[in-house]
Amino acid sequence: MITRAPSLFHLEEGVGAPAASASTPAAAAAAASSSGDLVGLRIIIQPSPRRQLxxxxxxxxxxxxxxxxxxxxxxxxxxxxxxxxxxxxxxxxxxxxxxxxxxxxxxxxxxxxxSAECRCRHIAREERREIEMLVRKRRDAFHRRHAAVAKKMQGSSERHNIRLQIVTAAR
Incomplete structure (x- = not known):
């Protein structure tokens, strides 16, 4: 069985404990967030007891x-x-x-x-680029398909005209 590396993310025990007893910044942040204000994810950078950096x-x-x-x-x-x-x-x-x-x-x-607005602008810009690329691909495929059909029709009518001219010249 493959051994699993220890997780970088730890759940702090005693989340409801007062902030004075919290010895780490993560525990202090967890205690502050348990007061009822949900703020989402936070980045907490602190030295690990297992590693130097x-x-x-x-x-x-x-x-x-x-x-x-x-x-x-x-x-x-x-x-x-x-x-x-x-x-x-x-x-x-x-x-x-x-x-x-x-x-x-x-x-x-x-x-x-x-900010959230800056992120939303980027997401909208990225979606717009994806839609434009999809429209461009479909348009190019449509034009290629119709150009091939037009060439095929044009080529067959030219051959037919040539045959008629040859037949009339032989009489």
Missing amino acids: PTVLRRSAVRVPVPPATTKCHHSDGRGFVGLEFLKRCFGCHRDMDATTMDVFVYKGEQAFC
């Missing part, structure tokens, strides 16, 4: 941390992984963001946006 990667891949001087990380098989750099700038309007003080709206797991 916390590492957040997409697609649940685990790797050795790279020095902070480089922005792109490479896995042993050559694939590149993006760290937290995508949280620094809005994907839609390219405005600088501070993930610790601002709400970050994520789309497709690796595209961070500064």
Whole structure:
């Protein structure tokens, strides 16, 4: 049986406990959110007791941390992984963001946006591009199909005219 790696996400016990007894920021955030105000997902970056540096990667891949001087990380098989750099700038309007003080709206797991409106604009723009590509493909297929039929009809009528001319010339 394949052993399973320990999860990066932990459920804090004693969520209803007062904030004074919460020793970690995650527990403090959970206690604050249990007061009745649901705020959604939050990004909490804290050092792990198991590792020296916390590492957040997409697609649940685990790797050795790279020095902070480089922005792109490479896995042993050559694939590149993006760290937290995508949280620094809005994907839609390219405005600088501070993930610790601002709400970050994520789309497709690796595209961070500064607001819900910015994310909705990007989603609408992406859907519009997909629809335009689909319409273009259908239009091109329609024109190709009708052009082939027109050539076939035009070619058969030319052959028929040639035969008639040959027959009349032989008489």
